[in-house]
Every structure is written in structure tokens, then in C-alpha cells.
Amino acid sequence: MRGLGWLAGAALLATTGLAGAQEVRGLRAGDFMVGFGAVGVLPTNGGSVGVIGGRPEATNSASPLLDFTYFVTPNFSANLIAATTRHDIRVRNSALGDVSLGHVWALPPTLTVQYHPMPTSRFSPYVGLGLNATWFYGHGGSRAGAVNRVRVQPSVGVAPSIGFNYEISPNWVANLDLKWIMIQPDVSVNSGTIRARADINPFVLGATLRYRF
Template identity: 30%
Template structure:
């Protein structure tokens, strides 16, 4: 009887320990990053004539917040968020106005599970960007309000402990818009920025 009781106690303790270990590995990971946006600055000739790439968009560094959910140790989904970001627009180097854009991005990720603190990953997904508060050429020019495109990602997490990690992340995002002057299409801009970020992550 004592042996049976001892075996039952050991089995219960083992199950509790296993449950606690699983509880520590929750599927949620959040990160905060500082991200530098470097636009590709490609554009069609203005008015269909002359040189290309005359329209450019300013680069800047922004805060970024993202939430990841791990379906398995390897497979995860990441939602990337920020608040509307203001950019300057230039024509032949001269400022012609500003606009704001909000670019939430959803990515499917593959994480390489290594027996080391360094955890690399790759990702691919979609970006939706909405343009707002467009003020170009004193209101004479405008942009499309919406842009849909692809996004590619590569990054590395460095585990500090079981919950905290440091992160380096690189993304290439497809963001494009037609430019209108007086209601007629005057050009098309490929912003297509390269985003390089560093940050910190927390695993719940």
C-alpha cells in the first residue's frame, strides 16, 4: 500500500512538473523595436516624360510593436503595428509636401530551433498601408489611399533568459501608390522600403 501511495505521489508530482514546464512555454511573444525606414525611391517619369525616380520619400526611424503567436516551436504568425507615420515628399530634391501612412503587416514565420541562445527566423506575408493627411503641391496633388503588397523578413532573437530576448530584424515591404495631379495620374511611386530594426522581446 505504501509503495502504491508513493508511486501515485511521484506520478502526480511528475505531472505537475511537466504542466509547469509547458506553462512556461506559452505561445505568445511580444517585441518592441526601433525601426529605420529606408525607402527605395523609385518612380515613373512625372507626366509620362523625362527622367525616372524624380519623386522621393524621406527616411526616418520609428517605434514598432509586434505580437507573435507560436503554433509550434518552429511556426509562428507575427502582426506588426505602429501609429501613423509622417513622411516628407520631394521632387528633384525640393520638398513638395507630406503624407502619413499606417502600414500593419502580417507575417508567417519559420523559427530555427537550435540548442543555443541565438534563434534565427525567416518570414513572408502581406502588408496593407493606408495613406492619410496627404498634402502635396498645396493640395493640387494626391496619392492613392490604399496599398497592398508582399513582405519578406529575416531576423535573429538572442535569448537573455527564458522570457527576455534581444532582437535584430530586417524586412523588405512592398508599398506603392499612384500620384495624381488635378485628378489625373501623373506618376507611380514605389516606396518599397527596407526596414532594419533592433529591439527587445518578452515571452509570456
């Protein structure tokens, strides 16, 4: 996660100098941007566990990020992010103590409608509201001795966001984006012997460099 913050800060410092002499193009209807960067996923963690009690918990994670943005008008855009992250999962403070459930991969594509109140400015903030669908796969890793099967079900939820674009040149744009995503999957352990609901609900911080076509 420190690496993600360093990347965002270094990119902003570098691009500020490059952009100084450039004329501002601004955001226009029909703009299409493809971005590549990094994303950090920070679960807030909550929920409940049947039978043994306790609280489900997922660890922080980071990964490369790919995103796509299309401007319907200068003020409104649609954004899609694509990334996949691995999280260790466990139950904390149960009747059996802390119970490791191994790890799982999350695939959380999120489609967001964004409003840009300052489309003609080099620094262009926005707010957004999106829909997320998260699939979980690749269950594995080290588990507690009594755990032989873990399944995390898909989840659908809302995803409000804030962020900004910073125009470096007519074709290059730096972006920083913060989302809160409602991810609340049902979890079954040992073929349903123990069931839980994990309120993962992460903050998702992404930094990308975008190319505008």
C-alpha cells in the same frame, strides 16, 4: 537612423551579459510575445510620373514600433508589426525641376509567417514571408506653388524578412528584424491632373525588446 543602430547595438551588448548565466528555455508552441522598440524605414525609391516626367521620392523615417508574435509550433510563428512613419515626398528631375509634394503619414501593418530552424538555441535566426497593406493619411506640409492637392492611394504587397531572436531570460527576448516591403502606391496630384506610381519599396529595420507570456 543612427539612433536606431545605437539602440540595437546597446541592447545586444547589454543582453549578452545578462543571458550568460541563464538556462536556455528555447521557443515553444503557444509562446506569445509582445515587443516594443524602434523601426527605421528606408525607401529605395523608383517609379514614374506622367506629364512632367521625373521620379517620385520619399525620405527615410523612424518611429516607435510595437509587435506581436505567436508560435504555432517551435519552428513556425506569426508576427504582426504596427508603426506609423512620416515621409516628405517629392518628384525629382521633372520637366519643372524638383517638385515638393509636402509630406504624408504611412500606416503599414505587416503580417509575417516566420520559420525558426534553431528553436532550442539562445541565438535563434529566422526567415519569413509576409503580406503588407499600407494606408496613407495626413497629407500636408510645404508644397510647390502649383501643387494644391496630393493623394496617395493604399498599397498591398509581399514582405520577405530575415532576423533573429536572442533569449535574455525565460521571459525576455531581444529581436532584430530586416524586411523588404513592396509598397507601390498610385499618386494623384491636383485631382488627377498629374498621375504617378511611386515604387517606394523600403527596407525596414526594427529592433525590439519582447516579453514572453
